[in-house]
Every structure is written in C-alpha cells, then in structure tokens.
Amino acid sequence: MGWKSTYLISRETAINVITSGVHRLSDEELSSMLESFEEVSLLRNYIIQEGSNFKREGFCIKSVEEFFNPS
Secondary structure: OOOOOOOOOOHHHHHHHHHHHHHHOOHHHHHHHHHOOHHHHOOOOOOOOOOOOOOOOOOOOOOHHHHHOOO
C-alpha cells in the first residue's frame, strides 16, 4: 500500500468535480485532455485559443460536433 489514501467516489460526483475545476486548467492541460480522447486524437494536436475568432482557417474546431465528427 502506498502513502495515498483511497477514497470511493460516485461517477456523478467525479464528473461534477472535474467539470467544476476545468476552468482553472492551463491551456496545456486542456490540450492534453483533448488528446486523451482516443477516438479522435490520432494524428491531432491542439492549441487552445480564447474566443472563436481564429487567426488561421483550416484546422479549426468550433463545436463539440466538429470535435467528434471530423470532416
């Protein structure tokens, strides 16, 4: 047994904890989280940018649907 204590947490509470803390993450941490989605991460890297007025066109994702259903 390691030095950490193990706690039981419901799936719903775990999701609530994660979603409540996501606004505090750095751009790099958000990018890493996006890369963890196996079904869409192959051959993709992400750069996080404020707003939706992207300075370059082409490989831009503007919605959840575009993220999970690339064209």
